[in-house]
Amino acid sequence: MSAEIIVIGSGFAARQLIKNLRSLDKNVPVRLFAADSCDEYSKPELSHVFTRGCDADALTRQTAAEWAESQRIIVHPYTVVSAIDTAAHIVTTSAGDFRYDKLVLATGAQAIVPTVKGSDLICTLNSQQEYRKYHSGLAEAKRVLMIGGGLIGTELAMDFSRAGKSVTVVERGSSLLSALLPPEIAARLQNRLMSNGVEFIFRNELSELSRHQDAIQASFSNGLKRTFDTVVCAIGLRPDLTLARAAGIEVRHGIVVDERLATSAADVYALGDCAEIGGKLMPYLQPATLAAMTLARNLTGSAARLTLPTLLINVKTPDLPLHLAGDPANPAYRWEIALSAAGLIAKGYDGNDIFRAFVVSEDHLKLAFSMLKEIKLNATH
DSSP states (O other): OOOOEEEEOOSHHHHHHHHHHHHHOSSSOEEEEOSSOOOEEOGGGGGSHHHHTOOGGGGEEEOHHHHHHHHTOEEETTOOEEEEETTTTEEEETTEEEEOSEEEEOOOEEEOOOOOBTGGGEEOOSSHHHHHHHHHHHHHOSEEEEEOOSHHHHHHHHHHHHTTOEEEEEESSSSTTTTTSOHHHHHHHHHHHHHTTOEEEESOOEEEEEEETTEEEEEETTSOEEEESEEEEOSOEEEOOHHHHHTTOOBSSSEEEOTTOBOSSTTEEEOGGGEEETTEEOOSHHHHHHHHHHHHHHHTTOOOOOOOOOOEEEEOOTTSOEEEESOTTOTTOEEEEEEETTEEEEEEEOTTOOEEEEEEEGGGGGGHHHHHHHHHHHHTO
């Protein structure tokens, strides 16, 4: 029998890896550990649960037992991995010690919460477990404070608003999606949210939270005080590096991997939200999918290297859906923007008038793939 592959984590990247492993090798033994239920659910659906009226259980697509049987793997749900001995090739878990031939870290990332007084009153929605924990309070809340105007914060703000809640977004920057969009394009999405009743507090930060009877009082850096029923944070994710760091594996922003997804430790690999690829964190589905395909080949005897194309990013805001690619937030680009009843077409050009980035919305979403091909072609010249 082949030596055992151990995977730590049960999120999207881990599942894609196992799917690809099984397409290449039906018999290699695979054992997986995760602190959660190991049930399959679609994480992007967390941005739409309130509009759809879903509870946490409704998100489950496949139970851990069904998954384990279908993929012929051994799954250890609700199991904590406490240490990795890279010299002995052993992982220590709450279910005992296990030896690996190859080890894959797919430990994901945790939601960042601001270190302010009263931070224990903040909710996060980075997993099915978190949604299950906070669902009741969030469902009953009428006034929601959303901390962060990035990708997830914007999607959640629209979802809460569409579900009939009063939403206020506090953002330290001067515009929505500042890491993804130029301000003149982000303003269109902001105006759409404002027309639905969402309020924005820009160039400001949360400074304190306190409980007042059945409500939460929020204090902001400009001295403003407001009262809400619940506070939700979406200011970003921090890769879970605890195990890797303790094991002496190289980490920076994430677990450092090369083009083969190999870490600094022999026979240890990483992928997904916890991995740092080429000096960057890539918390999106497309790079995780491509990394899983590459790593599956390497774990089954090939010598594959990860190549990442220009990524297409979807902003899942149903009242104004967006597709974008090519680093649209780059301040050096010159933009040509066309607005119509059918939506937005924005094209960004570099200093040599070469097409480098785009944003499209609504009825123009279908243009995204042809524009992406053009950007890829330009990138090779």
